[in-house]
Amino acid sequence: MRLIFRANNILEAHIVAGLLRSRDIDCFVGGHYLQGAVGDLPSTDFAHVFVDDNQYQNASMIIESYENNELPLND
Numbered sequence: 104m105r106l107i108f109r110a111n112n113i114l115e116a117h118i119v120a121g122l123l124r125s126r127d128i129d130c131f132v133g134g135h136y137l138q139g140a141v142g143d144l145p146s147t148d149f150a151h152v153f154v155d156d157n158q159y160q161n162a163s164m165i166i167e168s169y170e171n172n173e174l175p176l177n178d
Contacts, residue, residue, distance in 0.1 A: 104131060104153040104154060104155060104156070105153060105154060105155075105156055105159050106151055106152075106153055107123075107130070107152050107153060107154045107159060107162050107163060107166060108151065108152040108166050109150070109151055110150040110151065110152065111150070112150055113132070113134060113135060113149075113150040115150065116132045116134065116150035116151065116152050117132055119152050119166060119169065120132045120152050122165060122169060122174075123152070123154065123162055123165060123166075126161075126165055128154060128158045128161060128162050128165070129154065129155055129158065130152055130153060130154045130162070131152070131153045131154075132150070132151070132152055132153075133150075133151045133152075133153060134149040134150040134151050
């Protein structure tokens with residue numbers, strides 16, 4: 104699996120993962136247990152989305168559209 108998206112928080116990571124899954128791209132959200140240490144660690148860069156290597160290119164195009172607010176409302 105490859106890192107495809109660094110989310111601002113675990114909620115955004117799950118939103119992006121849901122977006123990818125809705126387009127039949129398998130993914131994994133990592134960083135759930137790191138949020139418990141936020142008092143001792145910086146509260147950023149712990150929520151990540153990973154995809155299979157063979158789906159990386161399609162996933163990156165979808166995420167680019169998400170980041171640019173270019174996703175169609177009805178797909």
